[in-house]
Amino acid sequence: xxxxxxxxxxxxxxxxxxxxxxxxxxxxxxxxxxxxxxxxxxxxxxxxxxxxxxxxxxxxxxxxxxxxxxxxxxxxxxxxxxxxxxxxxxxxxxxxxxxxxxxxxxxxxxxxxxxxxxxxxxxxxxxxxxxxxxxxxxxxxxxxxxxxxxxxxxxxxxxxxxxxxxxxxxxxxxxxxxxxxxxxxxxxxxxxxxxxxxxxxxxxxxxxxxxxxxxxxxxxxxxxxxxxxxxxxxxxxxxxxxxxxx
Numbered sequence: 001x002x003x004x005x006x007x008x009x010x011x012x013x014x015x016x017x018x019x020x021x022x023x024x025x026x027x028x029x030x031x032x033x034x035x036x037x038x039x040x041x042x043x044x045x046x047x048x049x050x051x052x053x054x055x056x057x058x059x060x061x062x063x064x065x066x067x068x069x070x071x072x073x074x075x076x077x078x079x080x081x082x083x084x085x086x087x088x089x090x091x092x093x094x095x096x097x098x099x100x101x102x103x104x105x106x107x108x109x110x111x112x113x114x115x116x117x118x119x120x121x122x123x124x125x126x127x128x129x130x131x132x133x134x135x136x137x138x139x140x141x142x143x144x145x146x147x148x149x150x151x152x153x154x155x156x157x158x159x160x161x162x163x164x165x166x167x168x169x170x171x172x173x174x175x176x177x178x179x180x181x182x183x184x185x186x187x188x189x190x191x192x193x194x195x196x197x198x199x200x201x202x203x204x205x206x207x208x209x210x211x212x213x214x215x216x217x218x219x220x221x222x223x224x225x226x227x228x229x230x231x232x233x234x235x236x237x238x239x240x241x242x243x244x245x246x
Contacts, residue, residue: 001028003054004035009047009197010190011039011097018055024110025064026077029084036091047201048193049095051118052102052186057126062109068136085110086141093117093147096205098196102189103127103178112177113144116151119208120192121178124185127169129177131160152176200230200246 001017001024013035015022024032039046053059063085071078092099092114101115104124109132115121123129131148133140140148140161149157156175160167172178182188196204203225210218225231230246237244 002031002035004039006039006042006044006046008194009045009201010193011042011046011049013039013049013051015051015053015060016055020064020066021058021061021106022053022055022111023061023064023066024085024088025067026081026084028064029081029088032088033084033091036088036095040096045201046097047197047204048097049099050102050186050189050193051092051099051115052189053104056105058105059103059107059127060109060111060114061106062111062113062132065136082141085113086143089114089117089144096208097201098193098204098208100189100193102185103129104185106130108132110144113140113147116144116147119211120180122180122182122185122189122192123169123172123178125169125181125183127172127178127185128166129160129169129172130164130166132164134161135164198243198246200234200244202228202230 001015003014003016005012013032015024017023017028036049039049067081071081098120099118100120100122101118102122103115105126106128107115108130112129112131131140145157145161148160152160152175167177169178169181173181180188206218206221206225209216233246234244
C-alpha cells in the first residue's frame, strides 16, 4: 500500500490501496512513518519529498473505518491506533527536507490531517476536502486540530470541523488550506520538487529549520553560510551566467 522511490534527489511516497479508497489502517500508518523516515537515509540524498496517490479519484479516505468497530469494542486498541496515526503525521512534519502533498481526488478525515503536516499542498482540479470525524461521533487529535487552525484560522477550522462539509479545490485555496491549484496536482508537485532539488540543499535545509522554529538561534548558521561551499558555487555560477551545480 505504501510505495516509496527516490530519483534525482526527490523522494516520492505513494498511497496505493484502491479497494479501500486509500483508507489507512493502523499497520499502514506505521508503515507510512517508516517510509518517511527511511527515505531520509537513502544513499541518494533526498532534497524534497512528494506525498501522493496513484488511485484515480481519491487521495485518501482517511483512517480505515473498518477498524472502528474493534476500537469501539476494545479500549486496549485505541491508544496504539492514535499513536500510529500520530507517528506518521509527525514524521512528515519533522522531515528535514521540504515536503509537498499532491492531492488529486478526495482527501477526507485523517487524510486532511496528513496533508496538513506537509510544507506545501497542491490541489488538483478534482480535489475535495472534508474533516469528517464529528459525523462519526469522534474528534481529531489535538495536534491535528492545532495544525488546521494554524493553517486556515480558527474560524475556518471551526467551520470545517463542526460542519464536516466538503470543500472544493477552489474553496480550499481561498481559505488557505492549499497553496497551489493545478489541473493535475502530481505534475505540478513534481516540477516544484525539481526546482527545490536544484537549489543549495544546505540553504534549503536551513530555511526549513527557520520556518519550523523561527525563534531558535539561527544566527550562527546564517553567518557561517557566507564561508561555505554552497555560496562559493552560487557566486561562481552567477558570474559565469550558468546554473549552479549543487
